[in-house]
Amino acid sequence: MSDLTYPPVFGVGLAGPALAPSERRALEAHPPRAVILFRRNIESVEQVLALTGDIRKLPGRPRICVDQEGGPVDRFRDLLGPSISFREAAASGVARRAGELAGEACAALGFDVDLAPVADRLLPGASERVLRDRCASGDPALVIRASLDFLAGLHARGVGGCVKHFPGLGRANLDTHKELPLIPPDPEEEERDLAPFEATMTSARAVMISHAAGPDGAPASLSSARATGLLRGSLGFTGAAFSDDLEMGALSAFGPLLERCVVAARAGCDLLFVCSRIEEYPDCVEKVSREVPPVRLAEASARLDAYVMHLDEIRRAASIPKLPLAGLMADIAALRALSEV
Numbered sequence: 001m002s003d004l005t006y007p008p009v010f011g012v013g014l015a016g017p018a019l020a021p022s023e024r025r026a027l028e029a030h031p032p033r034a035v036i037l038f039r040r041n042i043e044s045v046e047q048v049l050a051l052t053g054d055i056r057k058l059p060g061r062p063r064i065c066v067d068q069e070g071g072p073v074d075r076f077r078d079l080l081g082p083s084i085s086f087r088e089a090a091a092s093g094v095a096r097r098a099g100e101l102a103g104e105a106c107a108a109l110g111f112d113v114d115l116a117p118v119a120d121r122l123l124p125g126a127s128e129r130v131l132r133d134r135c136a137s138g139d140p141a142l143v144i145r146a147s148l149d150f151l152a153g154l155h156a157r158g159v160g161g162c163v164k165h166f167p168g169l170g171r172a173n174l175d176t177h178k179e180l181p182l183i184p185p186d187p188e189e190e191e192r193d194l195a196p197f198e199a200t201m202t203s204a205r206a207v208m209i210s211h212a213a214g215p216d217g218a219p220a221s222l223s224s225a226r227a228t229g230l231l232r233g234s235l236g237f238t239g240a241a242f243s244d245d246l247e248m249g250a251l252s253a254f255g256p257l258l259e260r261c262v263v264a265a266r267a268g269c270d271l272l273f274v275c276s277r278i279e280e281y282p283d284c285v286e287k288v289s290r291e292v293p294p295v296r297l298a299e300a301s302a303r304l305d306a307y308v309m310h311l312d313e314i315r316r317a318a319s320i321p322k323l324p325l326a327g328l329m330a331d332i333a334a335l336r337a338l339s340e341v
Contacts, residue, residue, distance in 0.1 A: 009304065011032060012035055013035070013245075014051075017051065019054050031058060032060070042079065052110025063112040065113040069102075071086060072133055080329050084335050086098070087135060088339035090142060092338060095150045096150065097153060098153065099117075105328060106159045115208065116162070119168075120168050144195065152203075163208070164208035164244070167183075167230060179249055181250070183214055194235070206239055221246070239303065240271060242270065243271065265300065270303045
């Protein structure tokens with residue numbers, strides 16, 4: 001076990017449907033700020049409740065995150081039936097209701113944070129092909145309206161949100177899970193890309209930084225010019241900045257995972273997501289503890305503390321219907337059917 005002490009700034013993924021002994025040892029020795037679950041971790045309602053219950057008992061009470069967007073990214077599909085996509089919800093004027101149902105599902109299954117909505121614009125030849133129905137619209141005003149509505153729905157059910165993928169993947173023609181897209185310089189288009197984030201980030205209190213590269217070739221998540229200069233300096237954001245998964249293919253040319261974590265933290269990412277390679281997580285913690293200035297780690301931790309306080313506040317104020325899961329499933333199906341009329 002390390003003698004180093006550090007503010008918890010990592011979000012960590014697990015391998016399977018239960019905490020493995022080796023995972024438990026790693027998370028007890030190096031308490032993470034968050035744990036993120038994927039479909040590989042979700043098999044049944046009873047199993048998910050047992051897993052989220054175990055995670056809550058870990059040191060530091062990590063917050064439990066999931067990407068429950070609906071449509072193409074629907075982690076609860078096998079448990080609760082398919083949810084309406086964000087694009088369909090926006091087009092049908094039911095983004096608020098979609099957020100409420102996502103929040104109800106998260107709350108019922110033990111999750112604290114839904115890493116949604118997607119605030120990227122839907123553009124032909126780019127996000128329309130890569131992100132598809134994860135995006136609400138190509139019109140920034142419609143993206144703003146749908147995103148604010150979705151966030152209001154989540155918050156009404158006591159679940160936090162996070163707008164993504166700053167500074168916008170709308171013009172990205174490659175999937176950052178696999179490759180590094182280059183966003184061409186265009187001041188007018190950049191202004192349209194940024195508008196949904198500028199309008200929603202205060203409500204969300206959290207922004208996820210993408211791995212798309214700017215004209216200098218550096219991914220936003222590793223670029224202080226974008227993760228700090230643009231987000232904090234130009235737009236004035238004071239909330240928490242989450243990295244996208246630092247294991248993604250877009251970052252494959254930017255050093256090993258440990259080095260990416262250091263660079264992302266220095267650049268301005270407050271929460272560092274390591275979503276699959278948990279066996280490397282302890283080494284990531286130690287490297288960040290050694291090589292990121294303490295003042296920067298303290299800054300990141302303070303922002304994450306403020307986000308946790310926000311989670312506690314919305315949970316206390318929430319109105320969560322006392323429905324059996326069968327009722328929630330019926331509501332999810334009814335909303336999806338509405339979009340198909």
